[in-house]
Amino acid sequence: MQAEQLKTLNPNQYDNPDNIGLHAPSDPRTKTLRPIVTGTSVLGIKYKDGVMICADTLGSYGSLARFRQVSRLHQLGEHALLGASGDLSDFQMLVENLETMATKEYCWDDGSKLNAREYWSYLTRVLYQRRSKVDPYWNQLIIAGLVDGKPFLGHADLHGTTYEDSTLATGYGAYIARPLLRDAYHENLEEADARKILEDSMRVLFYRDARTINRVEFGKVTADGVEISDAVELDTEWDF
């Protein structure tokens, strides 16, 4: 079995998108990868004027709340947002990849701009390709945006599994928040109500998920564009 070649700072090793991350070594005993610095749930809900997502700002190192001011939401182009849970180093690599695409798009300057559904589609392909090499981007992603004026909300994960829905959540959010979001969702949901149900859901997650902190960011996409809020601290009740 060949020893894996060390990645030096030679740019030729990094420009090629195939070479961005580690590859699975040829020795099967070392193929098991694991996430190290991780983010927990990301929630998303469609509403009347657009779509809103949120996530807390914690990068956990196992059970240690190590990095407490990390943004897990990222703007994609003019009308899309990406929220990530799972390994944050893989998220950062994906963001770098997407930013490179955006730069190329800017340079082409031909009027063609990728929309949310196209970003989702692209990410699906990237994620599935890596899973097929047994070297996944260890993330659960939520892509939100406006496509032809209509709200879009998609999910893609480390396995390459994807789906769309009016409400989405990753991690513990899938178990705890999703039922709350589903109950609150209807087609003419107002922005304030969308924000309220996301806040209420994040509060329950702060109560019940041991890998959260009380510092949350909200991102929304409307016809006016993308907006990521400043971090917010939620009110909590403890007198039992």
Next chain:
Amino acid sequence: MAVEYNGGVVMAADSRTTTGAYIANRVADKLTPIHEKIYVCRSGSAADTQFIAENVKYWLDMHGVTLGELPLVKTASSLIQRLCYYNKNNFMAGMICAGWDPVDGGQVFSVPIGGVRVRQPFAVGGSGSTYIYGYCDANYHENMTLDECLEFVQNAVALAMARDGSSGGVIRTTVINEHGVERNMIPGNALPRFSEY
């Protein structure tokens, strides 16, 4: 954690019980009485520590009645040690036994996993404790007043809760001295705050 001060002991704990990353109880009470003026801080397996505490409470009760006096903290901690040591292969229990008795005043005994019993001026335990050894070593001094002691434990537990995912909720405190036992609680939205970074 538990700290000896000039008159008794101060004990403090968080209120989070987890199964994996799910918080099964966010308002748990980890400071358990095993006699009128002797409490234990429980960490590790909730099932194991509850079992040990209930058993020791029973035996201590019998012992106290037989003696006709308040049992000694060193007796209580010794009973805990017996159970933890002889069942060491089956228990996952880190206990801190602290209290006040008329003979030796305030005392803190640590009985960590394995069943060693050590008397200490102050003791910390549980998963969050690893993050506050530095703070505790730097800020503890002998003969603290009650108020100094309360501030010390509240800050220490708050710091641990801020970093350890397995710790959180509210801070419960218990003060034990010759005058009695006083229990208190700081809710999760009123905790001491430090660097947000």
